[in-house]
Amino acid sequence: MRTERTWTPEETAWLVQIGHRLPLEDICEALGRSEESVKCKAKRMRLYGRNVGPLRKTGTIACICKSCGRSRYRFSRNGICSICNEHAKIQRCEARMSDALRDLPQSLRSVYMETEAKRESKAPTMPNRQDRRAMEEWELVCLRRQYNAAKKRLQRMREHAGTNPILKQFRKNEYSVNPKEN
Numbered sequence: 001m002r003t004e005r006t007w008t009p010e011e012t013a014w015l016v017q018i019g020h021r022l023p024l025e026d027i028c029e030a031l032g033r034s035e036e037s038v039k040c041k042a043k044r045m046r047l048y049g050r051n052v053g054p055l056r057k058t059g060t061i062a063c064i065c066k067s068c069g070r071s072r073y074r075f076s077r078n079g080i081c082s083i084c085n086e087h088a089k090i091q092r093c094e095a096r097m098s099d100a101l102r103d104l105p106q107s108l109r110s111v112y113m114e115t116e117a118k119r120e121s122k123a124p125t126m127p128n129r130q131d132r133r134a135m136e137e138w139e140l141v142c143l144r145r146q147y148n149a150a151k152k153r154l155q156r157m158r159e160h161a162g163t164n165p166i167l168k169q170f171r172k173n174e175y176s177v178n179p180k181e182n
Contacts (some may be wrong), residue, residue, distance in 0.1 A: 011077070020053020030077050068081065074098075086147060090143065093147060104157060
């Protein structure tokens with residue numbers, strides 16, 4: 001038996017305001033819904049007089065991000081572009097890293113500061129600057145690499161300090177299992 005998730009007022013408002021500017025695939029990804037669900041909702045809204053633009057399979061119209069004010073192609077449900085969302089994730093991770101750095105002993109902290117700054121990997125090649133959509137995708141890939149690197153640094157710091165919450169949870173579960181007695 002299929003269960004339907006009801007549409008929230010925010011989702012329907014987003015579909016009216018931004019939905020006609022994005023391809024159907026991006027709408028489904030942003031809302032976390034199937035293509036059939038989005039098409040059916042748009043059709044029902046049109047029947048009741050709501051102005052929902054045509055849903056397109058491909059092609060995207062650039063919109064202005066609420067946060068940075070730039071013309072972007074990829075947006076999350078809150079109307080903020082993917083680039084701004086990645087910047088926010090990096091800032092949150094760096095704040096956690098500064099807390100973890102304080103927990104490290106002084107000897108490990110100095111070693112960490114010397115070695116971690118030298119770690120690098122090869123960045124992806126930059127596309128033609130005239131292709132704005134490709135430039136946005138490239139910037140997003142670079143930011144995701146930066147975020148993943150920050151997460152890894154945070155993990156290493158927490159492991160050295162012995163405060164890694166993931167390992168604590170794993171060890172807690174590992175030792176809390178009681179074998180069945182015969």
